[in-house]
Amino acid sequence: MTKIFLVCRRELASMCGGPLAWVLAAVFLLLTGYFFYSDLALFVLVGGANQTRGLWRFMFLDFRLVALLVVPLVTMRLFAEERKQGTLELLWTFPVRDGEVLAGKVLAALALYLGMLAATAVGPALLYALHPFAVAPVLAGYAGLVLLGVAFVACGAAASTVSENQVVSAMLAYGVLVFAWFATWNEAAIGERIAPALLQLSLFDHFYGFAQGVIDSRDVVYLLAFAAFFLFLAHRSLGARAWRGL
Amino acid sequence: MIEARQLAKRFGGRAAIEDVSLGVARGEVVGFLGPNGAGKTTTLRILAGVFPPSRGQALIDGHDVVRAPLAARRRLGYAPERPALHLEMTVAGLLDFAAGMKDVGGARARRAAVEDALARAALGEVAARRIGALSKGVRQRLGLALALVGDPPALLLDEPTAGLDPEQSADMRRLIRGLGTERAVLVSSHALAEVEALCDRVVILHRGRVLSADTPARLAARLRPASRVDVEAAAPADALAAALAAVPGVRRVDLLTQANGHARCRVELEPGRDARAELAARVTGSGWGLLALAPVETSLEEAFLALVAAESERP
Numbered sequence: 001m002t003k004i005f006l007v008c009r010r011e012l013a014s015m016c017g018g019p020l021a022w023v024l025a026a027v028f029l030l031l032t033g034y035f036f037y038s039d040l041a042l043f044v045l046v047g048g049a050n051q052t053r054g055l056w057r058f059m060f061l062d063f064r065l066v067a068l069l070v071v072p073l074v075t076m077r078l079f080a081e082e083r084k085q086g087t088l089e090l091l092w093t094f095p096v097r098d099g100e101v102l103a104g105k106v107l108a109a110l111a112l113y114l115g116m117l118a119a120t121a122v123g124p125a126l127l128y129a130l131h132p133f134a135v136a137p138v139l140a141g142y143a144g145l146v147l148l149g150v151a152f153v154a155c156g157a158a159a160s161t162v163s164e165n166q167v168v169s170a171m172l173a174y175g176v177l178v179f180a181w182f183a184t185w186n187e188a189a190i191g192e193r194i195a196p197a198l199l200q201l202s203l204f205d206h207f208y209g210f211a212q213g214v215i216d217s218r219d220v221v222y223l224l225a226f227a228a229f230f231l232f233l234a235h236r237s238l239g240a241r242a243w244r245g246l
Numbered sequence: 247m248i249e250a251r252q253l254a255k256r257f258g259g260r261a262a263i264e265d266v267s268l269g270v271a272r273g274e275v276v277g278f279l280g281p282n283g284a285g286k287t288t289t290l291r292i293l294a295g296v297f298p299p300s301r302g303q304a305l306i307d308g309h310d311v312v313r314a315p316l317a318a319r320r321r322l323g324y325a326p327e328r329p330a331l332h333l334e335m336t337v338a339g340l341l342d343f344a345a346g347m348k349d350v351g352g353a354r355a356r357r358a359a360v361e362d363a364l365a366r367a368a369l370g371e372v373a374a375r376r377i378g379a380l381s382k383g384v385r386q387r388l389g390l391a392l393a394l395v396g397d398p399p400a401l402l403l404d405e406p407t408a409g410l411d412p413e414q415s416a417d418m419r420r421l422i423r424g425l426g427t428e429r430a431v432l433v434s435s436h437a438l439a440e441v442e443a444l445c446d447r448v449v450i451l452h453r454g455r456v457l458s459a460d461t462p463a464r465l466a467a468r469l470r471p472a473s474r475v476d477v478e479a480a481a482p483a484d485a486l487a488a489a490l491a492a493v494p495g496v497r498r499v500d501l502l503t504q505a506n507g508h509a510r511c512r513v514e515l516e517p518g519r520d521a522r523a524e525l526a527a528r529v530t531g532s533g534w535g536l537l538a539l540a541p542v543e544t545s546l547e548e549a550f551l552a553l554v555a556a557e558s559e560r561p
Contacts (some may be wrong), residue, residue, distance in 0.1 A: 002346065003346075003347060006343060006346045006347060007347075010332070010335075010343050013334075013335070013339075014332060014334055014335070017334040017335075018334060085330065085331070085332070085333075086326060086328050086330040087330040087331065087332055088330075089291070089296055089326055089330055090324070090326060090330035090392065091347075092294075092295065092296045093294040093295055093296060093319060093322065093324040094319060094344070094347040094348055095315075095316040095317075095319040095320045095347070095348060095349055096316075096347055097316075241296070241297045242297050242298050243257065243258075244257070245257045245262075245297065
């Protein structure tokens with residue numbers, strides 16, 4: 001546990017010691033702030049009485065896109081940069097397990113994402129102060145964004161183990177995540193037999209319930225299983241140095 | 247303390263090393279010598295636990311690096327050829343991180359371990375500096391300090407003086423020599439003079455196999471291609487060379503210098519033959535003054551080149 005904490009702390013310090021994390025946080029907050037404002041303005045104009053369907057659903061679906069844009073840029077450096085600098089080699093000579101290194105780095109990326117996400121709560125909090133509303137749907141939406149973030153971070157971490165080039169890592173994560181999102185967009189092209197199965201695998205569909213204020217255990221299990229699968233791949237990829245070399 | 251038993255490593259279809267066995271005892275500095283691509287770094291990485299061997303066994307203080315990797319790595323300090331450093335961190339910050347990762351428990355013990363490593367590598371003045379702002383020589387010392395954190399009994403140093411200027415190299419050699427009095431140190435290098443000056447024993451690696459392992463002096467003596475003697479006399483150069491060539495057991499005579507009626511020749515003798523007395527008698531018997539007569543030592547570099555050349559000629 002101590003090693004996980006040490007790796008996490010060092011990773012966070014390294015992220016925050018450079019401009020990338022701050023630029024990403026600024027972009028994240030700028031975009032989520034804009035979406036909150038525009039969705040609220042639209043709701044005030046034409047939203048009707050149902051706040052969950054008229055405001056929060058749109059806001060969380062928009063926030064999801066921002067997360068999709070920013071998280072692979074947070075995770076791309078996790079292993080790629082260490083591999084490029086040669087520091088991964090030194091890390092592997094310390095008495096630490098690959099799983100501890102992976103956990104520390106994933107937690108650091110997740111902490112940064114959660115920090116950014118927490119800052120987006122300022123808008124809804126201000127709105128609550130002016131016009132109190134039912135909090136549960138908003139909490140469900142944020143819970144969905146947290147789980148989605150865990151899945152994105154796990155996928156991005158796995159992509160980062162493959163190459164020493166951060167751009168390659170980011171593009172690989174984008175490729176997997178966007179495909180997992182778009183997979184069910186054209187059901188006619190997929191075919192009637194495969195469509196139901198693919199629907200079950202779509203990241204988009206499994207977030208939709210959260211955005212509407214509903215926490216379905218199937219969605220929770222799916223997102224956690226998605227994360228676990230990519231963490232497993234990341235762990236195996238780190239172990240591949242046994243036959244691939246550095 | 248450091249032991250490799252018939253290590254082999256393949257990456258895909260390519261064999262990086264094929265049969266490497268060596269041992270380093272506590273209090274010993276062993277040089278790991280070989281041309282580029284011989285497999286030195288691969289061997290060190292296996293010993294350091296970076297990746298497992300395809301065959302064979304690597305032990306650190308009796309702990310198998312594959313079966314008991316954490317126990318083995320706790321007793322090990324590794325400094326890769328290119329110092330692996332987080333440039334955005336401070337020197338003390340990185341050493342503190344390394345101390346934590348090496349199971350140095352407690353804030354006080356970690357602080358003491360960091361201070362000890364800083365002192366040993368003479369880095370006290372730059373402890374608070376960002377690593378990105380340090381010179382190459384200081385970074386190299388920091389790489390060594392990282393290996394020393396936690397006071398491990400076994401050290402693996404991959405080309406520790408690579409890229410350093412002569413003064414920095416001399417400092418680094420002194421430092422390693424000092425470390426070797428109480429630890430087992432395996433130093434890879436292709437700088438022969440460095441290995442000769444630094445190491446108690448030398449292991450020569452070529453094409454993934456150990457060619458030879460011995461002390462630098464014995465290795466040079468054993469591999470000496472021929473006995474050689476330099477003879478200087480107050481004599482005409484051509485006459486001196488002809489007289490020396492006529493001595494029984496002389497294979498070849500080369501004129502080295504001639505000036506002011508003096509000549510200096512290098513005489514190559516048949517292996518195992520000591521003809522210094524006959525050479526001296528021939529010079530003085532010819533009525534010339536004998537100014538100098540000294541055997542020429544075969545350097546480790548010559549021995550190494552002879553060994554590698556002989557191995558390369560094998561099918």
